[in-house]
Amino acid sequence: MIYFSTNKSSVPVSIKKATLEGLAPDGGLYVPSEIPHFSPEEIALLEGATFNDIAFSIAKKFVGSEIPLDQLSDMIESCYPFETPIIGLDKKTFIEELFCGPTLAFKDYGARFLARLTGYFAAEAETPVTVLVATSGDTGSAVAYGFQGIPNTRVVLLYPSGKVSRLQEQQLTTAGGNVYALEVKGDFDDCQRMVKHAFIDPDLKEKLTLTSANSINISRLIPQSFYYAWATLQLKELYGFNEPVFSVPSGNYGNLTAGILAKRMGFPIGHFIAASNANDSVTRYLDEGRYDPRPTITTCSTAMDVGNPSNFARLKYFYGNDHVSMGKDITGIAVTDEETLSTIKSVYERFEYTMDPHTAVAFRALEKYRSSESRHAKNASIVLSTAHPAKFLEVLQNALHKEIEIPTRLLEVLEKKKMATMISSEYSELATFLNELNQS
Numbered sequence: 001m002i003y004f005s006t007n008k009s010s011v012p013v014s015i016k017k018a019t020l021e022g023l024a025p026d027g028g029l030y031v032p033s034e035i036p037h038f039s040p041e042e043i044a045l046l047e048g049a050t051f052n053d054i055a056f057s058i059a060k061k062f063v064g065s066e067i068p069l070d071q072l073s074d075m076i077e078s079c080y081p082f083e084t085p086i087i088g089l090d091k092k093t094f095i096e097e098l099f100c101g102p103t104l105a106f107k108d109y110g111a112r113f114l115a116r117l118t119g120y121f122a123a124e125a126e127t128p129v130t131v132l133v134a135t136s137g138d139t140g141s142a143v144a145y146g147f148q149g150i151p152n153t154r155v156v157l158l159y160p161s162g163k164v165s166r167l168q169e170q171q172l173t174t175a176g177g178n179v180y181a182l183e184v185k186g187d188f189d190d191c192q193r194m195v196k197h198a199f200i201d202p203d204l205k206e207k208l209t210l211t212s213a214n215s216i217n218i219s220r221l222i223p224q225s226f227y228y229a230w231a232t233l234q235l236k237e238l239y240g241f242n243e244p245v246f247s248v249p250s251g252n253y254g255n256l257t258a259g260i261l262a263k264r265m266g267f268p269i270g271h272f273i274a275a276s277n278a279n280d281s282v283t284r285y286l287d288e289g290r291y292d293p294r295p296t297i298t299t300c301s302t303a304m305d306v307g308n309p310s311n312f313a314r315l316k317y318f319y320g321n322d323h324v325s326m327g328k329d330i331t332g333i334a335v336t337d338e339e340t341l342s343t344i345k346s347v348y349e350r351f352e353y354t355m356d357p358h359t360a361v362a363f364r365a366l367e368k369y370r371s372s373e374s375r376h377a378k379n380a381s382i383v384l385s386t387a388h389p390a391k392f393l394e395v396l397q398n399a400l401h402k403e404i405e406i407p408t409r410l411l412e413v414l415e416k417k418k419m420a421t422m423i424s425s426e427y428s429e430l431a432t433f434l435n436e437l438n439q440s
């Protein structure tokens, strides 16, 4: 399998290069030259398969012969030792809980696969890889726990001191081993500036192989298609439903783009709802055909506060830049904070189910979609739940006025010893840290 850049002016590359590079040299995002296809017979054969078997059958089509199959299979097993439950709220409404991994958010699916592929390709190239990430919270923790203990890799995370929640800070600073946290006396923009500087520093380039693990990496996207395939097969097998609608809480639109991959592969998906908060650039594009990104607005579903989503480049590419054809697969629906909070409450009252604010955005968007005339409005539907409610205690307490139960694995993280190196926002301090790390 060959990967192209969405900007079309870089040379096509292998999955190895696309994974280690992240972004294409022309500034575009990598996409597969053709999306692998599953025939209806192949899909029928997957009915009753485990999550990991489905994941393996998809991964092998994207990775081709570049990783021996037995090793790819082992990687998948070690990626997903946790469940992906699908909970029925009523006869036609299902929640796919994507928060059962180590950091209690769906970013574990992408980060853990990316980590293993990076480790494998780094070993092949006989150069250890240093993953450098600036984070304001959730991506960093998924990367920290995803790469923890992966040979031939080490992770250096930069986060702004005092500007992440205590839980996030604990998740960022307790992985240990090959994961190093740098607490920067500055804000998130300082962290990003320092990381960007490191990538263009000729002195570092000579000594280190640097890579980023941000959400544009194709090897973070591919594994997110696994849970769409799994959900369509489970719904068919357990309830006899075909062509479900997926409601996807969206920020950078990686999750939704992975769903489009799954549909193009042939998995029977009826329609997608791109659920957004007040950051509605893509929703407006779907309505008006004009892409006019605006500055980011802060909402109570913070992980979706993205004014100019990076994966929009891939969506446009897949639909030949045509918003009408994109609209045949995707309906964009924006949800206000007020609606999000009242949805958390009403879902709890109706179903005794506690959902996090991101999931609530997707649930509310589905309700709006169902009251429309759309062709798939009456289909069985799956809301992707991207985070465990305990990760957003304040919002939940605000909406429900009750204590939220905290799962033990979260409590355990809170008790671990924080390990971080404090540095200033001067680039030279980051360079010194990386140089010393390289010599140790």
Ligand SMILES: *Cc1c(COP(=O)(O)O)cnc(C)c1O
Residues within 6 Å of the ligand: 105, 106, 107, 138, 215, 249, 250, 251, 252, 253, 254, 255, 256, 303, 304, 358, 386, 387
């Ligand atoms: C990152 C994130 C999202 C948004 O996902 P995208 O792939 O960026 O659209 C939604 N919910 C949670 C909890 C997240 O962490």
